[in-house]
Amino acid sequence: MKLWDIKTGECLKTWEFPTAVKRVAWSDDDNLALCITEQRSGYQGAIRVYEISHEGDCKNQPDEPITEFSPIGSKATVAAFAPLGHEIITGHESGKVALFDAKTGEEIESNERAHSGAVTDLQLSPDGTYFVTSSKDKTARIHDTKNLAVIKTFTTETPLNSACITPLKPYVIVGGGQDARSVTTTSTRSGKFETRFWHRVFEEEVGRVRGHFGPINTIAVHPEGKCFASGGEDGYVRVHWFDDSYFRSRPYGDLEPAD
Structure with missing residues (x-):
């Protein structure tokens, strides 16, 4: 995973992982960044959360995440920070959508039947109260951010x-x-x-x-x-x-x- 200065195009930091990075996301205040790494070659798929430093030239970034966890069961394919950055919303290969504590990695809420196929994207509404997912099951769905209930379906x-x-x-x-x-x-x-x-x-x-x-x-x-x-x-x-x-x-x- 790489951190870039969008004004100059300079690469400020590179984090190395044993498997491919499948997704990155920022918290609303830009102080936290997360990534999902692939499950492959004996490595579990993992979600890592990093605290991003904005001091000086921003090149002095931490090497280790503040949180690292592997969701149990189906691997996570996409993720985003919920509003305020205290929770992480995830979409999974099984079609599951879940909510995790960003600090502890504990699963708070889940909807095992959000989709019948792999979740391929997850994006929040401007106010963060709901989000949309897309899936290989040929549907997109809107979910409530708090309880993950499906509100609308587009087939x-x-x-x-x-x-x-x-x-x-x-x-x-x-x-x-x-x-x-x-x-x-x-x-x-x-x-x-x-x-x-x-x-x-x-x-x-x-x-x-x-x-x-x-x-x-x-x-x-x-x-x-x-x-x-x-x-x-x-x-x-x-x-x-x-x-x-x-x-x-x-x-x-x-x-x-x-x-």
Whole structure:
């Protein structure tokens, strides 16, 4: 895992692990960072939490984590800090979603049936009260951050690799597509290589954006809701800026608050 200065491009710190790093995440105050390492070659998958120093040139970072734990049962595939940074939300290979104490590594809450397939992404809402997950079971779901209950479900025809929540407008954006091994024999249309917009309250699809020629692996939305970026198996990152009609649209009329 590497820490970078985004202004200069300088690498400030490198942490070495015996297996691949599958996910990194920051706490809201930027004082903590976590990573998930792969379960492989006799090593257990682990979640490590580091306290990040902001003093001086930020090159003097701790070598050891303040917390390190391996979730029992299904390995964790994704994770994020809950609001305030006291808990960590995890998604697992079994489809489970869980909540862990960030200091002790103790499991506080779990939903074993959040998904029926591996969880591939987990992103929080702007206020942190709920979060969205995507899964290989071809669904994305919104969960309550406190009790992990499923609030909304968005069902597609293809495995999903990523999902995010848009600020300003009530949408969830999802992306995925047919397995990369089958891409060479599949057309762009039948492979479902599209980002898809769903109304997060009414669970209805409201639009699609094409452009990738392979499965979409990750989606991120601008913090101010101005645009979103998608990264695909085709090797491209596409940045889509919303035009004025997106912000003026009122797809559900009086159900949305007036400007």
